[in-house]
Amino acid sequence: QVQLVESGGGLVQAGGSLRLSCAASGGTFSGYTMAWFRQAPGKEREFVAAISWSGGRTIYADSVKGRSTISRDNAKNTVYLQMNSLKHEATAVYYCAADHSVRIATSQAAYDYWGQGTQVTVSS
DSSP: OOEEEEEOOEEEETTOOEEEEEEEESSOGGGSEEEEEEEOTTSOOEEEEEEOTTSOOEEEOTTTTTTEEEEEETTTTEEEEEEOSOOGGGOEEEEEEEESSSOOOOOGGGOOEEOOOEEEEEEO
16 A cells, blocks of 8 residues: 655745655555646646656646656655646646556556645746
8 A cells, every 4th residue: 555645735926836746655666657636626637747667758748748847766755746837727736646557647547546635826
């Protein structure tokens, strides 16, 4: 059983930056594909970014491509999401997720474990 704990959310002005972190415990972190999803008020949860177990492959939603970077440190059992040039539309609860496989998926159904989420609010 893997436990995921997100941190780093908060209030930021439009155009600013935030770095989210997700600390994992209870499993072999390097054996998991990791991802970030987000859920804005009144909307469905959506894919943001994912990274393979080695960090060698990453994919991004079009809405964040070029302004966000997902990375991981397997020695620290942590995955990060660096978000730059934030827009008001990025306001959401951000969730970390883990998939115990080698695939790198954008579907929520592919992910076995989820964190509780961290709130990101971008003021316009």
